[in-house]
Amino acid sequence: MSANLRDAVYLYDTTLRDGTQGEGISLSVEDKLALLRFLDTFGVAYVEGGWPGSNPKDLEFFRRAGDVPLQRARLAAFGSTRRPGSACDDDPNLAALLEAGTPVVTLFGKSWDLHVTQALRTSLEENLAMIRESVAHMAGQGREVVYDAEHFFDGYLRNPEYAWATLRAAREGGARWIVLCDTNGGTLPHEIERITAEVARRLDVPLGIHCHNDSGVAVANSLAAVRAGARQVQGTINGLGERTGNADLVTILPNLALKLGYRLVPEPQMERLQELSRTVSERVNRPPDPFHPFVGESAFAHKGGIHVSAVRRQPETYEHVPPERVGNRRRVLVSELSGASNVLYKAREYGLELDPETPVVRDLLRHVKELEHQGYHFEAGEASFELLLRRALGLVPPFFTLEGFRLTVAKGGPDGTPGPDAEATIRLRVGSERIHTAASGNGPVNALDHALRKALLPVYPTLASFRLVDYKVRVLDGQAGTAARVRVLIETAADSTRWGTVGVSTNIIEASWLALVDSVEYGLMKMQVERPGNWAVSTG
Incomplete structure (x- = not known):
């Protein structure tokens, strides 16, 4: 399916709910409120805040979220259809969803007959009534209802007629969106695209897609579903979620917007994509993945000399999109694989223009390769490389010269505290001034650091x-x-x-x-x- 700029796809973010089901992931109410504000300003169409009927934290979040002025996002509360054999008016889960006061309610129901009989332990007809009546109950209260057809693809592949019947029940109840869910994450892209296209041809309700990443293809599945007609994409920032995670909106968004031409968020917000990814990483206390597509530190890092030479002439040779479009930047690394182009690029990055034919470039490149062979790693120590380059050009002032240092390490401190106690004595020269001082620390390196600072602080206060x-x-x-x-x-x-x-x-x-x-x-x-x-x- 070809796309044009008039096509819109609606992002539905479930980081605050489905994302927190990932192992080791926890968000406080303050975290969730802060991310809600960020997702709103970024331009996400729907933000799923949580399941108000499941825990006190989500109840507090929805109570306080009502005071957050949202400019673009519509807040959704998530929950299940009514219980088997009960009435909607008497169902505590549906009551909690209404009490949350959100404009959108997302209900999930069973599409796979195996789940109906084994998990819910009810009849196939009762499940259809649960879906139809629950959706109608929420729609009757003025809510925009998103119906998540849980395990839809598994159900469709095993009993297509019953899976179809569950979608019809949601449509009859008044669902605004019907979302096809690959809940187990086991369906492959060609199956997702074929089945979504079949549903899109037969159903007159806008479709969404919700994929898990158990087979490592959640992003590909989401893109395939959009190609087949889905216009809402559910997922999480950085792919957080249960088991191996959900579809990663940080990867889906630029692929849809920059590669396929769909409108998802205001164009200027795309340049905040890396900021969004890192903000979520910070909130869940995980280091950003350097190899994350589009936004990782290594996503536009070039190491091989031939690559760097080509990128200097024409970035398209080794970059599939301009890094600035997603808030990232190009990085050139220096290592034993480097060529002269790496050195010249880094020099320009430091504000230095070098003649490619100058002996300094060849000599420095040879020196770098020797040092890397010894064990140096300038990718992680770029400041050391910049110093190496500037020293070769005579551009580093002689801040100080070490004349010598001595270290002593004793078991137990002078005050009787257990553990090693270290003392460093250091002699150095700044210009014609000789400085001799000593300092202690909780180890030899710490003591050296303290002694060096003690010696230099009177001379360089900015230290x-x-x-x-x-x-x-x-x-x-x-x-x-x-x-x-x-x-x-x-x-x-x-x-x-x-x-x-x-x-x-x-x-x-x-x-x-x-x-x-x-x-x-x-x-x-x-x-x-x-x-x-x-x-x-x-x-x-």
Whole structure:
């Protein structure tokens, strides 16, 4: 099916409900309210807030969500059809859905006869009545009813006539949308497309699609359903959800909008897609996936020299969409696989224009490959590479020179506390001024960090804003035992800026020192370049 710009697809986000069913995922009421506001401003058409009949948290969320002014999104409450053998007026779940006060109510019902007889333990006719009457009850109360046909594809493949009957019951009850659900996540794209197209031809109610990712094809299934006629796509941000997750709206949205030409959200909001993905990751306390399509840090990262050379001339050669369209950016990595193009690209990124024929480029590239062979990893320590480049060009001021340091480690602190106590004595020179100081810490690296700061703070006051936020050690050759070469990665932050540095040695203290010095010098260099009023140097 070809699409044009007049075609609209409605995003239905269920991160706040179905997403929280994923293992290890929990959102507070404040989290859910904050995400509701973000999803609304982003332009999502429907936001499913939760199941008000299932827990006190969702009841509180809906009570407070009524005071949130929504500009674009319609809030939905989720729940089941009435219980077998009961009346809609007496059903507590339906009463809770109405009490939630949302303009949209999403009801799920059984489409697979196996579930009707084995899970609900009722008759096929009673299930049809439950669907018809529950939908009519909600529609009669002025609610827009979205009917989720649970396990529809499994049911259709095994008993198509009964699966059809459940859809007709929802239509007769007055459903505004009928959503075909691949609840087990086991259906493949060609089946989804064929069955959705058959339903679209025979049913005069707008269709939606809801896919789980148990077979790893939830995104592909959702796209196939849209091609076949579905105009509502349900899913979660970052694919959160039960078992292996739901269809990932962060991947579905740009594919539909940028590849197939559908209208889903206001066009300027597409540039906030990475921000949306990371905001949800932060709320659920999960690190962003660097390999996430479209929005991951590695989605537009180029490493091979041939690739980088091509991208410098024409980005389309290795980028399927411009990264800026989804709020991302192009990254060129430097490693042993690099060519001169990588160095030239990074230099331009740092504001430096280099002649490709200058010996500095060849010499630096050779040096980088040697260091990577030793165990350096400049992808994770880009600040160390920038320093390497600027040092080769003579552009790094001599902030300080180490003359020597000494470390002592004792078991138990001087105050009688258990554990190791470390003290570092350091001698260095700043210009003609010699500085000799000592500091303690809860380990040798921590003591060195304290001693270096203590020595340099009077000279460079801006160092007080530097924070060591991550420290990683990796043994590069475990078979060498305690003589193995180690790689230390340090991440440092100042204000909203972060940078990574790397050091390698057979001595973990020396590797840490190399990464630590790069961290300090890089930060001082950036302060000198970007905020010249915030740094000072004393030459004695």
